[in-house]
Amino acid sequence: MSQSDEFRYTHEHPQLGVEPLDTKRYYSETFFEQEREKIFKHCWLNIGREEEIPEPGDYIVRELEICKTSVLVVRGKDGQIRAFHNMCSHRANPVAWDERGHCPGVFVCRFHAWSYDTEGKLVSITDKDRFFDVKKEENGLTPISLDSWSGFIFINLQAEPEQSLAEFLSPADEAMKGYPFDKLSYTYFYKIKEKVNWKLLQEAQQEGWHLPYLHKNTLAKSATNSGELFRHAAVKCYGKHGLVSSHAPRDYKPSPSAAVSMKFGTGTFDAFAIEDEKDESANDFVWHGAFDLYHVFPNMFIGLLRGSFFTYHIWPLSVDESIWEVRFYYPKAKNAGELFALEYGKAGLRDALREDSFTHEKVQSVIASGAKEVLHFQDEELVLRNFNHFVDEYVNKV
Ligand code: FES
Ligand SMILES: [Fe+2]
Numbered sequence: 001m002s003q004s005d006e007f008r009y010t011h012e013h014p015q016l017g018v019e020p021l022d023t024k025r026y027y028s029e030t031f032f033e034q035e036r037e038k039i040f041k042h043c044w045l046n047i048g049r050e051e052e053i054p055e056p057g058d059y060i061v062r063e064l065e066i067c068k069t070s071v072l073v074v075r076g077k078d079g080q081i082r083a084f085h086n087m088c089s090h091r092a093n094p095v096a097w098d099e100r101g102h103c104p105g106v107f108v109c110r111f112h113a114w115s116y117d118t119e120g121k122l123v124s125i126t127d128k129d130r131f132f133d134v135k136k137e138e139n140g141l142t143p144i145s146l147d148s149w150s151g152f153i154f155i156n157l158q159a160e161p162e163q164s165l166a167e168f169l170s171p172a173d174e175a176m177k178g179y180p181f182d183k184l185s186y187t188y189f190y191k192i193k194e195k196v197n198w199k200l201l202q203e204a205q206q207e208g209w210h211l212p213y214l215h216k217n218t219l220a221k222s223a224t225n226s227g228e229l230f231r232h233a234a235v236k237c238y239g240k241h242g243l244v245s246s247h248a249p250r251d252y253k254p255s256p257s258a259a260v261s262m263k264f265g266t267g268t269f270d271a272f273a274i275e276d277e278k279d280e281s282a283n284d285f286v287w288h289g290a291f292d293l294y295h296v297f298p299n300m301f302i303g304l305l306r307g308s309f310f311t312y313h314i315w316p317l318s319v320d321e322s323i324w325e326v327r328f329y330y331p332k333a334k335n336a337g338e339l340f341a342l343e344y345g346k347a348g349l350r351d352a353l354r355e356d357s358f359t360h361e362k363v364q365s366v367i368a369s370g371a372k373e374v375l376h377f378q379d380e381e382l383v384l385r386n387f388n389h390f391v392d393e394y395v396n397k398v
Contacts, residue, residue: 009235009382016385020374025391026197027368032319034395035198039298040066042394044147044154044161044168046300046313047071049186050081051151057103057118061086061096066316067157071144072096074103076118081148083155084120084141095141116141149173150181172241172294178285179304184329188346190353192324196360198299198316199391200367201324204356205293205301205312206383208232208246214359218352223291225249233289235382240297240390242383245288257344265307265333265341295383297390307331308345320364326353 010018025031047062059074070086072095086094093111096103106115106123113126120141125134145156147165150173154165166173194201204210209232212224223246224230233245254262285304292304301312313325328346333339377385 007379010379010385013237013382013386016382016389020376021385021388022374023367023370023372025388026200026364027319029319031395032197032316035316035391036066038397039391039394040064040316041157042162043298044156044163044165045298046152046154046296046311047083048073048153049151050148050153051186052100053081055102057105058100059096059103059118060100061094061098064315069157070094071155072107072141073146073153073155074118078119081146081153082118082120083144083146083153085144087142088114088116089122089139089141090114090125150176150179152181169241169296170239172238172243172296175236175238175243176285176294176302176304179309180285181309181329183331184307184309185332187328187330187342189328190324190326190350192326192353192357193317194322194324194357194360194364195320196322196364197320197367198314198322199388200363201322201360202295202299202301202314202387203384204360206242206244206295206387207381208244208293209378209380211246214355215352218348218355221249222252223247223249225251230380232380234292235380236288237382237386238294240386240393242295242386243288244293244295244383246291246293248290260337261341261344264335264337265330295387297387298394320368324353324357 010016045064047064048060052058052060053073053075056075056077056079059072062071062073064071071083072086073081073083075081086096088095088109088111090109090112093109095107095109095116097110103118106117108115113124115123117123120143122136122139122141125131125136128134145158145161147154147156149165149169156165161168208223209230212220212228212230226249231247233247234243235245236243287304290306294302294304296302299314299316303310303312308328308330310326310328313323315323315325317323326349328349330342331338333342
């Protein structure tokens with residue numbers, strides 16, 4: 001077999017080229033400010049799921065440091081979900097201070113008690129007669145564009161988004177169609193603050209090729225055949241979004257504790273090992289492997305497994321600091337065995353996240369030296385190449 005026959009993915013995307021990638025993008029303050037303005041303030045961003053606010057008046061607050069704002073998402077009396085800048089029209093105090101809660105009727109600003117209803121309308125101005133012609137109807141909360149896909153709530157900070165959410169997600173939304181998101185419930189959350197550029201953090205999740213090395217004592221046993229180079233089940237670009245899929249290994253033998261966990265539930269990364277069994281709950285969803293990990297541009301991952309899914313959100317704080325949020329969704333545990341399976345999976349994931357996190361910070365600690373001007377991506381790392389291609393496309397837009 002010639003060398004080129006080994007290239008399964010990159011040659012299908014000639015527009016991406018095969019050149020190495022410059023490293024300045026990981027430590028340049030100027031580049032980071034462009035990313036803030038042209039990516040995060042332009043793209044649709046997922047900030048939650050609809051079931052987090054099931055009742056009228058329920059709300060969540062998301063601090064979006066990268067966009068220099070706080071976002072209030074609230075379900076109105078009419079059942080509709082809306083988003084606003086969490087900022088009072090008087091002197092800019094956030095009207096909701098808690099991460100989540102229930103608004104019984106109005107949000108009362110804690111600074112001087114102006115109040116707003118769940119549709120963002122300014123209801124009352126404290127000491128109104130002392131103000132100079134401030135009109136209630138012109139001073140509601142500032143709305144933010146919001147839309148949902150498969151229960152995921154997205155916002156867009158452009159005054160008028162240049163694309164609808166459906167246009168923005170296409171064709172990745174189509175690829176995930178049929179996955180039973182609504183049958184799985186939010187179960188646990190990890191939040192990791194790392195000294196790393198947001199792209200470096202993400203790129204380590206956009207390929208499984210590092211599994212046999214970095215994760216040799218954790219995830220590798222669930223996803224690789226011992227002694228073999230890692231090959232994805234699929235690597236795909238869906239416009240600016242991407243997919244890496246992993247096969248179950250042929251020679252997988254669960255440890256005794258993993259075997260118990262697998263008996264009671266899928267709350268384990270050993271679920272990688274389930275590939276051929278028919279997943280009755282997955283409607284007409286088309287699997288590419290045992291574990292399909294979608295990247296939704298610019299900063300979200302949706303990891304699909306048989307019987308569970310998870311999300312990653314990577315929020316930049318500065319050019320070399322980011323937050324990594326991990327949320328896992330499972331069927332509700334009905335007995336002690338299923339609870340054990342969940343805890344087993346949670347602990348197993350924690351160990352792997354530590355391996356990743358430690359490595360991200362190691363990379364960031366040297367990259368700003370400029371000693372290496374470029375990085376190299378191989379064929380299995382196509383999604384990293386595609387991701388950076390679109391980062392450049394957004395940043396270079398006039
Ligand atoms: S800042 Fe909200 S009432 Fe003054
Ligand atoms: Fe990893």
